[in-house]
Amino acid sequence: MDRFCPKCGSKGKTLIKNLCETCFWDQRVSHIPNNLIVKLCRSCLSYLQGKKWVRIRKKDPNSVALEGAINELKRNITIPKDTKILKIEGGATEWNLSGLPKKVVLDITLTSEGASSSLKREATVEYITCDFCQSVASGKYEALVQIRGEEGQLSEESRKTVESSIDKFYRNVLKDRSDITEIQEKDGGIDIKFLTSSKARLFAKKLSEITGADLKETAKIMGTDRMTGKRHYRTTISVKLPALEPGDLVSFKERIFKVLGHHRGKLILEDVEDHKRRSLSQRATADVAKIDKTDIKRVSIGARSGSTVTILDLEEKRFLELPSEKISGDLKEGDVGLLINLDGKEKVIRRQ
Numbered sequence: 001m002d003r004f005c006p007k008c009g010s011k012g013k014t015l016i017k018n019l020c021e022t023c024f025w026d027q028r029v030s031h032i033p034n035n036l037i038v039k040l041c042r043s044c045l046s047y048l049q050g051k052k053w054v055r056i057r058k059k060d061p062n063s064v065a066l067e068g069a070i071n072e073l074k075r076n077i078t079i080p081k082d083t084k085i086l087k088i089e090g091g092a093t094e095w096n097l098s099g100l101p102k103k104v105v106l107d108i109t110l111t112s113e114g115a116s117s118s119l120k121r122e123a124t125v126e127y128i129t130c131d132f133c134q135s136v137a138s139g140k141y142e143a144l145v146q147i148r149g150e151e152g153q154l155s156e157e158s159r160k161t162v163e164s165s166i167d168k169f170y171r172n173v174l175k176d177r178s179d180i181t182e183i184q185e186k187d188g189g190i191d192i193k194f195l196t197s198s199k200a201r202l203f204a205k206k207l208s209e210i211t212g213a214d215l216k217e218t219a220k221i222m223g224t225d226r227m228t229g230k231r232h233y234r235t236t237i238s239v240k241l242p243a244l245e246p247g248d249l250v251s252f253k254e255r256i257f258k259v260l261g262h263h264r265g266k267l268i269l270e271d272v273e274d275h276k277r278r279s280l281s282q283r284a285t286a287d288v289a290k291i292d293k294t295d296i297k298r299v300s301i302g303a304r305s306g307s308t309v310t311i312l313d314l315e316e317k318r319f320l321e322l323p324s325e326k327i328s329g330d331l332k333e334g335d336v337g338l339l340i341n342l343d344g345k346e347k348v349i350r351r352q
């Protein structure tokens with residue numbers, strides 16, 4: 001007796017898993033949805049996956065639409081375990097008046113039981129505005145981070161630190177979806193508007209960890225939602241950057257230190273003479289005083305005679321005699337050092 005396909009009754013055909021080839025593939029293809037709908041944001045080209053907006057790492061709208069269509073297909077597909085998608089290709093086939101793709105056709109190749117089959121599926125692309133772009137367009141923001149220097153103005157060095165922190169935050173935390181809606185120069189400092197308070201707090205915390213900045217948070221009620229009764233707040237986080245920066249020379253307990261930086265809110269100092277490191281808590285930094293540039297002079301170490309050393313002030317070209325205990329032990333004749341005036345007491349240290 002001839003084998004026949006139990007589904008369509010056709011005889012004399014090669015059977016795959018008991019079905020003729022046509023019926024076998026019909027059964028599998030029926031699980032692959034057609035007439036997909038891809039929703040893209042008209043301004044940032046984010047793609048709406050379920051309820052979540054996803055940024056596709058492509059700039060060309062045709063590529064974004066294609067990737068969106070492939071994602072939609074994969075999200076809605078349920079194929080039997082014995083079947084795999086070998087490849088999906090395709091592209092936009094129709095465009096709207098703005099030149100944005102409105103129809104995408106996918107060429108799908110399936111493989112199962114050593115055989116393969118191709119089919120086409122269509123996707124319609126719709127354009128709406130994502131939540132983020134909507135908020136940006138309406139000027140809405142939930143939190144403001146105000147970055148200022150200790151005396152208002154941000155120093156050049158602090159500004160660089162803030163800028164690199166913003167870059168790092170974009171790279172490591174915000175990834176492609178930016179919660180920062182505006183960065184503005186304000187009163188010698190920088191104001192950053194965030195869409196959400198949580199991201200603003202995280203940014204302020206990270207900035208504080210590397211700079212030792214003081215944080216102060218205040219919230220203001222902006223109104224109450226009439227539908228839900230929920231209150232809307234606007235958070236302001238004031239970030240005050242300390243005046244001390246890496247490389248600065250400071251005095252602490254009558255010794256001279258070089259500022260190495262901040263780590264997890266602590267100030268890291270290095271003793272310029274014995275090179276021992278100290279990390280000071282926020283409270284202890286109250287006793288740290290920056291040594292003014294006018295109190296630091298470049299000097300050349302001269303000859304030692306008895307208990308005094310002759311040094312040459314390289315700026316004013318004059319010789320001075322200092323007791324040898326005021327010269328740091330690691331300085332030899334001919335070395336260049338720094339003469340520091342520490343509250344009237346002089347000290348010569350190795351050049352930093």
Ligand SMILES: [Zn+2]
Nearest residue numbers: 005008020023
């Ligand atoms: Zn059949």
Ligand SMILES: [Zn+2]
Nearest residue numbers: 041044130133
């Ligand atoms: Zn958008």
